[in-house]
Amino acid sequence: MQIYLVGGAVRDGLLGIRGSDRDWVVVGSTPEAMVAAGYRPVGKDFPVFLHPQTGEEYALARTERKSGHGYHGFQIYASPDVTLEEDLIRRDLTINAMAQDPLTGQIVDPHGGQQDLAARVLRHVSAAFTEDPVRILRLARFAARLHAFTVADDTLALMRQMVADGEVDHLVPERVWQELARGLMEAKPSRMFEVLRACGALARLLPEVDALWGVPQRAEYHPEVDTGVHLMMVLDMAARLQAPLTVRYACLGHDLGKGTTPADVLPRHIGHEGRSAQLLKRVNDRLRIPNDCRELADVVAREHGNIHRSGELNAAAVLRLLERCDAIRKPQRFEEVLLACECDARGRLGLEDTPYPARARLQQALSLALSVDTGSISAAAIAQGLKGPAIGQAVAQAREDALNALPRGD
Structure with missing residues (x-):
């Protein structure tokens, strides 16, 4: 032995x-x-x-x-x-x-593994590589970890042939998610998606993501213009900020709706948030995404635009935003929502080191809302003979009054 x-x-x-x-x-x-x-x-x-x-x-x-x-x-x-x-x-x-x-x-x-390490090349061992489609995902994940490495030309050709032969269509959802999740947590997640796109696997596994490349955005908000390029910058910003998997998956799905914007509307993307949430549900169901990732991604997809603009909102509108995000019941999840939105805001060409004041302002807003003594307010409302929805309205008014102390954004 x-x-x-x-x-x-x-x-x-x-x-x-x-x-x-x-x-x-x-x-x-x-x-x-x-x-x-x-x-x-x-x-x-x-x-x-x-x-x-x-x-x-x-x-x-x-x-x-x-x-x-x-x-x-x-x-x-x-x-x-x-x-x-x-x-x-x-x-x-x-x-x-x-x-x-x-x-x-x-x-x-x-x-020749040592030689390829020195040359920083990801290369298949033999033609048997083509027999296991998981290897496409594994190689893409290694590219995200060893992001200075390139994929050998003959290896990329094999991967393209595997996609053309339909091998990736036989991957089970759980294994696809397992490898994607691991790749999202690597040092440069964008490399994983670049490799999957280069061999054609991204269009088969995540067509909603693949559709983002070549779709323009308004340059005054997105100097990088291309929506796919922006998404890659957002994912790499999430890695830079050491975001957890839930946040990185939310970043992946936050702009999916831009891939379905009618051509005559471009480069504007009116209503893309709702379309993103709908496409995310399709991805979630197809790949059997865990609930914590699903739920956070849904909130971020629907509300990231409102969170970016939250400095313009008055107390009542901020309270409605907190309620839509279920922030009062789930403050820790809301913190992750804000982190994902910061990744989105800073994942733009030339804006990588720009402050994101919306995060601190909404953290303060949530603290003010949570500081309201709802038990005392409910008791006082009951003593006044109020019932049901009226008690809820009294609590909401108290929270709105507390939020009046929140300074307006720039």
Whole structure:
């Protein structure tokens, strides 16, 4: 039995990145021998085991053969006679197809992974890359993480062929979302979408997003003009501001409606907020997006324009905005709404370092609204003989009165 460190831990070690999860491949063993040694089996489809002390994953060296569409259509062969080189050749990218002997530190690199690391190139290992459409998403995600890397021309050609062959159409929604979510959380999310767009996969997986490129906006508000370019800047601003996934997904969907603006109206986008919310619902249902991401994205899509203009609003209008955002009941979510709107405002050419006063003003507004003692007001209203909606109106009036202390924006 021989054990090697493989995959991302080897790659990141060579890049000087520490803290990566460690995965291991075991050559010359069997499931029975692994269990006898104390390893715990994981699932039924793959010969993977957990180390009895560290909990790290140890996989038997294996080969795979395509047997159908999508990423489930594989037959796995794991046997003591499978070599390390046979195991490595089934991997996706050369930079992920290296192994390291933990005893000697020697790197096993049969496919030029170290050379591609030095050249900053994402390159497929073999033609087997085309057998798993998830690899398109994984490569795009790596591009978002290693954003100085380029995609090899022959690899991009393979990806385009996979899209043309309909392979990405067989991806299950949960796996698409898993990879998209991970890519959104990388250092430069825009690179993921650029790669997906370059190979044609974005038009198949997220046509609502793909439709934004080439759509103009008013240059006085958007110096970058192109709506797709703006979206990429917004996503990268969300990464710069270390926004959570909910905010980054809201940024992704906030302007989808601009892709459906009639040509004779351009470059204006009247009513795009409502259209964005409708398109988001389609994406949410298709990819089975988690509820926290759905809900935040819906609020941001509908209200980001009003939040940008909130400095012009009086107390009554600000209160209505807070109520539409359900900010009083969900103040933490409202904070994320404001962060997404800041990403939108600063994700514009030349405005990346411009202050966003609407965020601080609406934070103050919410604090003023929450400071109202609704219990005392309700009790006083009841004592006056008021009931039902009248009590609610008394509370709303008290909140509006509190918001009169809010200074108007510039």
